[in-house]
Amino acid sequence: MRTLRLESEPLAVDVAFSSDAFCVTLNDGRELSIPLAWFPRLLHGSREQREQWELIGGGEGLHWEALDEDISVAGLLAGRGDQTRRRESVA
Template structure:
């Protein structure tokens, strides 16, 4: 069950990271390489995001990408991503 504090407040992308700020004050930072659609999107496409799923998800309409806070907190990359393991 989702915690109300885990609602998305703000989303930002750097050249190599996705950063999501939550209502409870936490920030999640994950590699953009985990999400190929975001990685290969333009800065304008990355900046066009919407809060989805009653606040517990993020949707990028220009690239048809959807991420959940639950997945981000679990550290779950996209099934399409090739993640190197150590």
């Protein structure tokens, strides 16, 4: 069986925000739309704070200094939100 192996991992090249989500554009042309609710620091940050993002690791991740938030592209592709948020208990 053959498997596809990526020569390199996708990298972020741009970020844009709507009122309830943010969109990360990758260097391979894909766009990821992520709910702000997955990242409470971004959700509760001001529009100005959200817009002050920077690429880290050459696009492997995103950083917001004012919000103390770092998000990896690999984590977004895996569907992982903020791993520090409180999980609801299941009864």
